Amino acid sequence: MKKYIFLFILSILFPLAARSQYGWIQQQTNTDNDINGIAFSTPLNGFAVGTYGTVLKTTDGGANWNLNSVGNINIQNVVFPGSDTALFVGYPGECYKSTNNGASWFSVFISYSDVYTYSYFLNQNTGWITAYNGRIYKTTNGGYNWDYEIGNTGMNLNSCSFINATSGWVAGDYGTVSKTTNGGDYWENMPTGVTNHINGVYFINAGTGWLSCDGGLILKTTNGGISWKKKNSGVTNNLNWVRFLNANTGYMCGTLGLVLKTTNGGDKWYQQQIATTRPLKKIVFINDQTGWVCGFNGVIFKTTNGGEPMPAAPMLISPPNNSWGISVTPPLIWTNTYATNYNVQVSSLPDFSVIIDSATVGQSVYTVPAGKLSIGSTYYWRVRANYYYGTSVWSVVWNFTTLVSGIVRLNPGTPAEYGLSQNYPNPFNPSTNIRFDVPKTSNVKLTVYDVNGRVVENLFSGNISAGSFEYKWNASKYSSGLYFVKMESKEFTAVKKMTLLK
Numbered sequence: 319m320k321k322y323i324f325l326f327i328l329s330i331l332f333p334l335a336a337r338s339q340y341g342w343i344q345q346q347t348n349t350d351n352d353i354n355g356i357a358f359s360t361p362l363n364g365f366a367v368g369t370y371g372t373v374l375k376t377t378d379g380g381a382n383w384n385l386n387s388v389g390n391i392n393i394q395n396v397v398f399p400g401s402d403t404a405l406f407v408g409y410p411g412e413c414y415k416s417t418n419n420g421a422s423w424f425s426v427f428i429s430y431s432d433v434y435t436y437s438y439f440l441n442q443n444t445g446w447i448t449a450y451n452g453r454i455y456k457t458t459n460g461g462y463n464w465d466y467e468i469g470n471t472g473m474n475l476n477s478c479s480f481i482n483a484t485s486g487w488v489a490g491d492y493g494t495v496s497k498t499t500n501g502g503d504y505w506e507n508m509p510t511g512v513t514n515h516i517n518g519v520y521f522i523n524a525g526t527g528w529l530s531c532d533g534g535l536i537l538k539t540t541n542g543g544i545s546w547k548k549k550n551s552g553v554t555n556n557l558n559w560v561r562f563l564n565a566n567t568g569y570m571c572g573t574l575g576l577v578l579k580t581t582n583g584g585d586k587w588y589q590q591q592i593a594t595t596r597p598l599k600k601i602v603f604i605n606d607q608t609g610w611v612c613g614f615n616g617v618i619f620k621t622t623n624g625g626e627p628m629p630a631a632p633m634l635i636s637p638p639n640n641s642w643g644i645s646v647t648p649p650l651i652w653t654n655t656y657a658t659n660y661n662v663q664v665s666s667l668p669d670f671s672v673i674i675d676s677a678t679v680g681q682s683v684y685t686v687p688a689g690k691l692s693i694g695s696t697y698y699w700r701v702r703a704n705y706y707y708g709t710s711v712w713s714v715v716w717n718f719t720t721l722v723s724g725i726v727r728l729n730p731g732t733p734a735e736y737g738l739s740q741n742y743p744n745p746f747n748p749s750t751n752i753r754f755d756v757p758k759t760s761n762v763k764l765t766v767y768d769v770n771g772r773v774v775e776n777l778f779s780g781n782i783s784a785g786s787f788e789y790k791w792n793a794s795k796y797s798s799g800l801y802f803v804k805m806e807s808k809e810f811t812a813v814k815k816m817t818l819l820k
Contacts, residue, residue, distance in 0.1 A: 341626045341708070342577065342592040342611065342619040345380045353612035355395035355406065358604045365420060366612050367393035367406045375420050380610060380620045388414055388423050394435050395600070400442040405461050407434035407447055415461050428455055428464045436477050446502065448475035448488055456502050470496055470505040477559075479521045487543060489519035489529055497543050508543035518560040518570070528584055530557035530570045538584050551578060551587050559600050569625070571598035571611050579625055590625045623708035629655060631713040632682065632701045639716040642727070646691040646720045650699055652713065654682040657703035664690070664699045668715060678704075691720050692759060692781035694727055725778065728786040733757050736810035741791075741803065745817040748794035752777070752814075754805050759783045763806040766791065766816075774801060793818050 347353070351372040358364035366374040366383065369392050374383040393408035402419040405426075413426040413434065428434070432449045439445035439461075447455040452469040469475060473494040480486035484501045488494075493512040496505040510516070514531040521527035529537040529546070534553040537546040551557065555572040562568035562584075570578040570587070575594040578587045592598075596614040603609035609625065612618045632652040637644045650662060662684045664675040674697065675690045691697060696719045703710040721727065733755035741750045756762060764777040774796065777789055793801070801816045 340591045340593055341623050341628055342590065342621050344593060345383065345610075345618045345620055347374055347383045347385070347616040347618050349374070349385055349616040351616055352599075352614045353616060353618060354393060354599050356600050356602055356610050356612040356618065357396045357398050357404070358602060358610070359398040359401050359404075361604050361608055363419065364610070365396045365398075365404055365406070366610075366618055367396045367408075368612075368616075369393070373406070373420070373423075374618075379608075380618060383618070386420075395437050397437045397439050397445070399439040399445060399460055403442060403460065405437060405439070405445075407437045409433035413437075413447070413461070413464075426461055426464075429453075429466075433474075435475060438478050438480060440480050440483060444483055446478050446480065446486070448478050448490070450474040452490070452494075454478070454488060454502060454505070467502045468505070470507055476516065477518045479519045479527065481521050481523060485524055487519050487521060487527065489516040491515045493531075495519065495529065495543055510537060510546050512537070512546075512548075515556075517556070517558045520560045520562055520568075522562050522565060526565065526583075528560050528562065528568065530560035530572070532556040534572075536560075536570070536584065536587070549584050549587070553578070553589070556597075558598060561601055561603060563603055563606050567606065567624075569601050569603070569609070571601040571613070573597040575613075577601070577611060577625060591627055592619055592625075594619070626705075626708055628708050629657065629703045629705050629710040631710045632657075632660065632703050634699070634701065634713055634716045637716070637718040639718075641718045642721060644718040644720050646693060647686055647688050648691075648718065648720075649683055649685045650701075651683045652701045655703045655710075657705050657710075659704050660684075661702050661704065662699065663701075663712075664697050666695065666697060668698050668717070670698065670700070670715075692783055693720055693778070694725065694756075694785055694787060695720050695759070695781075695783035724789050724791070726788045726790075728753070728788055731786070732784045733786055736760075736805075736807060736812075738803070738805040738812035738814055740814050741816050745819040746793070747818065747820050749790055749792045750816060752789045752791055752803055753786065754789075755786050756782055756784055756807070760807045760809070763804075764789060765804050765806070767802045767804060769800050769802075777803075 351369045353368040356366040362379045371387040371389040373386045391408045391412040396406040405415045407413045411432045414423045416423045436448045452471040454467040454469045455464040457464045473490045475488045475490035478488040493510040495508040498505050514535045516529050516531050518530040534551045536549040536551045539546050555576045557570045557572040560570045568580050577590040580587045596617050598613035601611040634652050636651040659680050662677050698717045700712045702712045737755035739753040741752045763779045766774040798820045804813045
């Protein structure tokens with residue numbers, strides 16, 4: 319009863335720790351400068367930019383970042399118009415472009431004194447830049463030349479979003495949102511009803527878009543910005559950026575290390591775990607699972623599972639580690655982490671290079687089927703948990719050794735050859751011990767005969783691993799007399815006389 323109470327307590331307590339690993343993993347940037355923008359052209363190739371002319375480049379998905387400096391400007395954003403073409407903007411009045419994937423950068427003149435906040439490219443030729451005092455710039459030749467557009471507002475603009483060459487939105491301070499339907503030649507103010515600074519805007523189609531604002535404010539529109547509805551973020555942090563992967567799944571990041579996620583179009587948001595309290599400035603995704611978020615003091619985090627917490631590995635319960643005398647059909651038990659399912663592996667080697675049995679089960683217990691395990695063998699087992707948002711690492715590896723009733727393994731060593739020793743005591747009444755040696759895993763039979771050659775009892779028949787073993791035979795139901803014990807394998811046969819005296 320105590321054992322089952324203990325297992326019940328474990329099943330309650332350990333699920334609380336099963337989701338403890340963060341889904342956002344910090345990357346080493348080797349800089350303390352603030353990172354204001356980040357972009358990827360492929361899952362491996364990306365740039366991150368920030369203060370003091372910081373330009374970081376990775377070619378392995380962020381595992382390594384190479385630090386460069388381009389001037390002493392405050393870079394706000396970086397974008398990929400093409401696979402090898404990158405462009406970043408900042409202030410005071412700086413725009414740089416590379417056509418060789420960052421091997422070299424050259425300055426593009428736009429304005430001497432403007433403060434550029436964000437750059438967005440619809441394709442390799444057409445792009446826009448937002449700036450302070452309501453200014454917007456547009457290029458149709460890949461950023462070599464820029465035309466000034468009147469944004470119809472004097473407020474600082476922080477972000478823009480375009481769904482095609484004609485329809486786009488800009489957003490900025492004091493609740494400012496403007497819309498164009500002719501590629502930026504004319505901008506119409508779209509009242510939001512709020513005065514919060516708007517830091518990010520993102521539209522997935524002509525009707526549906528979101529705004530990320532100071533004070534934890536989220537606004538959503540389904541009619542192209544004509545009207546906006548407030549959505550509960552559950553926080554008061556400033557929300558610095560917003561990105562949606564589809565109509566349902568979206569992310570926001572903000573101050574105090576905040577990352578929010580929605581899976582229902584922004585009607586409900588929940589906070590994801592991330593190991594920082596630094597302000598986070600931009601969040602980008604290359605697909606529905608892989609993304610990065612950047613922020614102050616050189617922080618960059620990456621996720622490969624949509625930011626969901628990585629489940630901790632289940633903890634093994636039974637058979638206990640290093641246990642002996644385990645059935646060849648043992649129930650393997652581990653802590654219940656309420657996973658979707660579990661992967662179980664059993665191996666004859668600790669590195670699992672040989673898999674004896676494997677299964678995927680929905681419960682936190684798995685019984686090894688008959689015929690998989692051998693008698694007197696040591697086996698190693700491990701478990702991992704699968705969730706809809708990711709898979710845990712494998713658990714620690716435990717081992718157990720199988721036995722059958724009456725057989726005891728004498729030592730962990732390996733005999734040099736097969737052998738059947740004389741039973742002891744001999745004569746005996748009513749029990750005696752029969753020792754035998756097996757130099758390698760073999761199919762072994764142990765049989766007792768009477769003086770007429772008739773089988774008295776089959777002591778054992780089956781696969782057994784290398785080792786020295788002892789079988790205790792109880793002959794209390796037999797009469798006094800001479801008996802023979804015979805050991806047989808494919809490569810060995812031996813017989814010993816035994817005398818039962820009652």
